[in-house]
Amino acid sequence: MEGRMRRKKLASNAIIGHKRTLVHEPDQRASPTVYFSMESFLLLLFLTASLLILPLVLPPLPPPPSMLLLLPIGLLLVLLILAFMPSDARNIASSYL
Incomplete structure (x- = not known):
């Protein structure tokens, strides 16, 4: 009986301790107001203007x-060929081991 009460008390203390740490931890996410520095914001504004x-x-x-107009078309074709080219993932993974 005493062992069961001790386990309940330890479990409740663990839960309360967990809640305390969640409440007291500072928020690590960056706020949206400091996402861009003033210099980068002015640079983006200048580029847009x-x-x-x-x-x-x-x-x-x-x-x-x-001939220069054919360059983007050639790049598109190469990317399409690479995108749809079949590959065996087992061979790729084993070559890096």
Whole structure:
């Protein structure tokens, strides 16, 4: 009987102690107000303003050469081939062991 009461008391103390630590622990998450520093916020604001204003001020550019236009299409094809290429995960994992 005494052993059962002792276990109950220890269990209740553990639960209360756990609750105390949860209440007294400081919050480790960063608050949204200090996510960006003032310098980085001003830099982002300047970049946004320049992207909005510069196209209105600058003269239009001539079109790029046609061979340069094939570069993004080639990159897209290579990425698609790599994305759908089958691989055996067991061989990949065993090569790093």
